[in-house]
């Protein structure tokens with residue numbers, strides 16, 4: 001969960017100072033290279049490069065591991081399948097390709113504030129204005145999604161605990177119904193809070209007629 | 212006297228229910244409290260003050276503007292603090308959430324950073340500036356929500372049960388904040404201690420104001436009502 005939410009590790013490394021757009025472009029470029037690489041030796045070099053980037057960022061081993069951890073079982077499964085159905089070198093290449101790509105993406109998250117990411121996204125999305133979409137809203141949607149992950153996880157835990165407290169061990173319906181209800185209620189409250197913070201108004205002039 | 216908030220025969224119908232039935236009040240006092248039983252219409256009254264709820268009939272005038280016609284402008288001038296801080300925090304980290312409030316002000320970046328740092332410092336959250344908001348305790352989240360509202364320097368602050376989820380220490384902190392705020396505050400609460408030194412207290416019952424007086428008299432009335 002932490003891989004997505006508030007993963008930013010404050011710092012002053014060159015990677016932290018790089019603009020979000022440059023980092024995303026770099027990420028795209030490096031991932032392309034990863035796809036093109038074939039030999040295990042080349043992968044070893046790539047791993048070294050990624051290692052150096054992490055060292056430069058100074059985010060620490062724990063934060064780095066937290067980024068890769070979610071794919072660990074997938075990596076193991078992929079490795080086993082590749083060994084069985086292909087051969088050892090291709091197993092090594094495909095697994096390192098996945099792990100390194102995830103690590104690189106994680107490095108971008110670890111060194112970029114959500115605000116910077118949003119600002120970049122908004123600039124990229126500005127052509128959306130021509131088809132009537134508001135780039136600010138689109139990027140707000142993104143950050144709300146990120147923010148909602150821990151809130152939802154929290155709601156799920158609470159529903160689970162309430163069930164246990166009543167002696168219900170496991171029932172899909174008794175889990176899903178209250179979770180959906182509280183999610184909807186949360187969405188409602190969030191919408192209200194957003195409009196209380198003035199985020200539903202577009203202009204700076206006189207107000208709109210209320211609905 | 213200039214009345215900052217004026218309600219004139221306000222009725223609100225939500226679904227089949229008449230939630231407020233003819234509320235009239237002029238509120239020039241700096242600190243106004245609202246108490247009453249569950250379901251008596253307190254939250255609805257609070258939401259009327261920044262146009263989140265519009266009257267079915269009657270008028271609500273805030274800072275000279277009718278909420279029905281100038282909802283957007285009123286929302287910029289009236290800050291609102293809800294009970295549940297989780298629903299108010301929209302950005303992943305503490306400083307980002309406060310900075311987010313200032314987005315529409317189009318201030319230079321240094322100015323935004325300075326204001327955010329100042330307010331987090333004042334409410335004891337400076338050490339958490341870059342922490343994920345979901346790792347804060349309930350009380351700290353409420354303080355963060357308060358910072359995100361106050362950073363906009365609203366002229367009026369409306370709060371709906373701001374201390375319900377807070378421990379005694381954090382409740383006192385909020386009470387102290389309220390005492391020192393220069394702007395007008397309207398607070399809905401079941402926390403009678405919080406409202407004890409207010410300038411004026413309204414007691415709501417089934418959508419009507421049944422007492423409108425000093426805190427001491429209003430709380431007595433409320434106690435009788437509840438017994």
Ligand SMILES: Nc1ncnc2c1ncn2[C@@H]1O[C@H](COP(=O)(O)OP(=O)(O)OP(=O)(O)O)[C@@H](O)[C@H]1O
Pocket residue numbers: 225226227228230247248249250251252253254255256
């Ligand atoms: N959207 C709605 N539709 C229908 N009825 C509603 C709606 N919102 C609130 N009500 C009803 O209006 C009445 C007053 O609600 P309100 O939330 O203002 O009460 P309250 O005094 O804040 O109560 P509490 O102390 O429990 O917060 C309640 O009986 C509630 O059921």
Ligand SMILES: [Mg+2]
Pocket residue numbers: 253254255371
């Ligand atoms: Mg209420």
